[in-house]
Structures are given as structure tokens and as C-alpha cells.
Amino acid sequence: MTYVGVEFDNEGGISLVHSSWLTPLKREVYWPPKQTKKNFLKLLNNDQDVPEDGSWKLHMVKRIFFETGL
Structure with a gap:
């Protein structure tokens, strides 16, 4: 699993x-629909792929701070 620290462009x-x-x-990065912190962490830790149903919105990335694997 690889994680990336990003700063969003418009949202800051x-x-x-x-x-x-x-x-x-x-x-750009796909972002899951409104989630609780617990559900977001579950998606993040379970290597969740972006669904093809269009439910995740694209957001502009201003910069990437780091990329790390576990």
C-alpha cells in the first residue's frame, strides 16, 4: 500500500x-462521498479502489508533500 500526502487546490x-x-x-485525486472519520480510515486502510459508478468526485491537487509505502 502506498499513501500520499496532498494539498487540495481550491479547498486548501x-x-x-x-x-x-x-x-x-x-x-487530481478522487475523493469518496461524505464519510465519517472511521469509514474514511477503513477505505484508506483496505486499499479501496475508486468505484466506476461516478460517486467519487475529482478534486485538483495543489501539491504533493510525500509518498510512502507501508
């Missing part, structure tokens, strides 16, 4: 995301 937030949630050029 910072978060840890799974590397598979990034688009190939790493300029």
Missing part, C-alpha cells in the same frame, strides 16, 4: 490519500 485542505486515488498525472 491537506489529507492523506491512497496512491490509487490519484489520476495518472497526479494533478
